[in-house]
Amino acid sequence: xxxxxxxxxxxxxxxxxxxxxxxxxxxxxxxxxxxxxxxxxxxxxxxxxxxxxxxxxxxxxxxxxxxxxxxxxxxxxxxxxxxxxxxxxxxxxxxxxxxxxxxxxxxxxxxxxxxxxx
Amino acid sequence: xxxxxxxxxxxxxxxxxxxxxxxxxxxxxxxxxxxxxxxxxxxxxxxxxxxxxxxxxxxxxxxxxxxxxxxxxxxxxxxxxxxxxxxxxxxxxxxxxxxxxxxxxxxxxxxxxxxxxxxxxxxxxxxxxxxxxxxxxxxxxxxxxxxxxxxxxxxxxxxxxxxxxxxxxxxxxxxxxxxxxxxxxxxxxxxxxxxxxxxxxxxxxxxxxxxxxxxxxxxxxxxxxxxxxxxxxxxxx
Numbered sequence: 001x002x003x004x005x006x007x008x009x010x011x012x013x014x015x016x017x018x019x020x021x022x023x024x025x026x027x028x029x030x031x032x033x034x035x036x037x038x039x040x041x042x043x044x045x046x047x048x049x050x051x052x053x054x055x056x057x058x059x060x061x062x063x064x065x066x067x068x069x070x071x072x073x074x075x076x077x078x079x080x081x082x083x084x085x086x087x088x089x090x091x092x093x094x095x096x097x098x099x100x101x102x103x104x105x106x107x108x109x110x111x112x113x114x115x116x117x118x
Numbered sequence: 119x120x121x122x123x124x125x126x127x128x129x130x131x132x133x134x135x136x137x138x139x140x141x142x143x144x145x146x147x148x149x150x151x152x153x154x155x156x157x158x159x160x161x162x163x164x165x166x167x168x169x170x171x172x173x174x175x176x177x178x179x180x181x182x183x184x185x186x187x188x189x190x191x192x193x194x195x196x197x198x199x200x201x202x203x204x205x206x207x208x209x210x211x212x213x214x215x216x217x218x219x220x221x222x223x224x225x226x227x228x229x230x231x232x233x234x235x236x237x238x239x240x241x242x243x244x245x246x247x248x249x250x251x252x253x254x255x256x257x258x259x260x261x262x263x264x265x266x267x268x269x270x271x272x273x274x275x276x277x278x279x280x281x282x283x284x285x286x287x288x289x290x291x292x293x294x295x296x297x298x299x300x301x302x303x304x305x306x307x308x309x310x311x312x313x314x315x316x317x318x319x320x321x322x323x324x325x326x327x328x329x330x331x332x333x334x335x336x337x338x339x340x341x342x343x344x345x346x347x348x349x350x351x352x353x354x355x
Contacts, residue, residue: 061249065162089130097261101164
């Protein structure tokens with residue numbers, strides 16, 4: 001089996017906001033690292049989790065499926081999932097798959113943070 | 119099953135370009151093209167019903183094949199692997215082949231010459247997998263991924279669907295036994311693919327997981343766009 005090449009980092013900005021830094025690939029193999037990072041990012045009072053895709057190398061359709069699963073989980077916990085750092089290609093993939101209708105996309109992390117605080 | 123992103127050609131070209139609405143190109147003769155052209159795509163978030171992930175797996179033991187060989191045949195002969203019969207969907211793959219951005223037409227022949235017509239967009243395709251996305255109006259909203267991977271000397275074949283019923287009527291049908299019919303459909307499809315390379319009685323492993331048990335009532339209006347309510351009659355057979 002192919003090992004996941006996904007590396008996740010988690011930053012708790014404050015009680016309400018966390019950032020998950022995604023580096024490497026997002027494929028179906030990334031489920032473990034992504035869900036573990038989300039668990040770390042998600043506290044009792046967390047309201048917004050920002051996925052920073054600045055370090056994303058590659059995402060396939062399995063990765064999109066994972067993001068849907070993550071979104072369902074976030075909705076269940078009444079948390080908002082947002083994204084930043086996507087390059088033009090993956091912004092278009094979010095449009096194609098209509099993930100952009102449920103996950104707000106920001107160009108830069110500071111914009112995502114400002115929106116989270118507003 | 120892995121999706122072997124690291125073992126395949128990693129290219130942005132594996133993805134379909136983002137399009138506002140679908141355009142159907144050339145498809146095989148006999149296809150009734152309705153409810154696809156000009157429709158938007160519809161992902162797992164745009165449907166009405168509960169969200170399900172279903173994974174169907176089998177293996178070709180000691181196959182003297184690479185996963186990419188299997189996928190090449192699967193793409194090329196896609197329609198032939200679907201179970202046949204009245205009420206069963208028939209796939210008219212794009213004549214240009216299963217490639218990112220291409221659109222296939224699906225017809226379901228009902229009694230009396232009535233045909234339900236819908237289709238799929240090839241959302242993603244690489245050497246070892248390909249994914250279809252449904253258009254608005256399709257009975258289901260979501261993605262279906264067909265893949266092959268290597269495990270030791272075996273080739274693993276997998277179909278994974280991540281879908282919701284598009285509209286309340288389809289959801290009701292699913293509750294009344296449609297779910298099992300759909301699962302049986304994909305099991306038989308995978309068995310047919312396996313039979314193309316090995317014995318005809320491959321054992322299929324099925325995993326069903328309800329990802330989201332809620333129904334999206336904000337999407338109840340999908341019923342007005344459902345292809346279930348836009349049948350066509352095929353006058354000439």
